[in-house]
Amino acid sequence: MNYFELFGIEPSFTIDTAAVKKKFYELSRANHPDFFGGATTEEQNTALEQSATINEAYKTLQNKDQLIKYILGLKGLIQEEEKYQLPPDFLMEVMDLNEQVMELDKSDTAAVAAIKAAANKLQNEIYEAIEPIMAHYSESVTTEKELLQVKDYYFKKKYLDRILAGLQ
Template sequence: MNYFELYGIPVTFEVDPGVLKKKYYELSRRYHPDFFTQASPEEQADVLEKSSQVNKAYKAFRDKDSTMQYLLEMKGLVEPEEKYQLDPMFLSEVMDINEQLMEWEMEEDPELLERAETAANELLKSIYDEVEQDMAGYQEAVTSEKALLRVKDYYYRKKYLQRILDKIASSRNIATRK
């Protein structure tokens, strides 16, 4: 049983937070191990496994990137530790941002850090715009594999950009402590 089936919600890239919370509390009560202390060892093991799945699913659904990763893994399009080949044009744009960060490290000019962050966020927005319709309009057994492969590409590019944005945030924190 996949997480969507467990929660009784449609397969989607964007899980409704209100529905998610409601389903989580409902399932947490239903499969709480304390309610099964008198059950057989097999039932207790089954409930413990279900309880664990409920918590893992909730963690995955609370974060949009984790939901995207889970759905793509479920479809067999993303594998753990996959070495995905990013588009050379994208890598060129990212290299420009990294060069701005290297300049900032040498000069520590806040404007350079700001420019790098702006460029990274603009690139992130532009790659999202390419798949926004695919993600919002996703329908199980209807959405094409081609659309899912575009989402996969977005997933890996976003992951790459997120590391840069995290580095910028970390740099900003270090700079403010000085």
């Protein structure tokens, strides 16, 4: 059973977080290990496993990056610790930003803001290309080619997130 089935929702990149939260509390109450104190060891272990799965599913469904990775994983389009090859032009832009970060005096708030703005601008540009795919995702309609565009976005965003994290 995948996380969408567990929470009784359709697979989507745009999750109704309020509905997921409500279902999480419902599932948590029904499967919390504390309620299985008088049960057999096997039932206690099952409740513990279910509770861990529910927690992990909730965490994944609430985090856009984890959700993208999860859907791509369900489709067999992403592997754990995958070494994804990004386009050279994107890598050049990222290298330029990284060089700026390395040479940066972090007390220079104007320079930090300029690099953040450049990284955010690039992040917005790459998101615009896949936003319609993510907004209208449907398992029966969305093509593998479109999902590979989402994968490309996912790995590009990871690079940009690392740059932004280095500016904290």
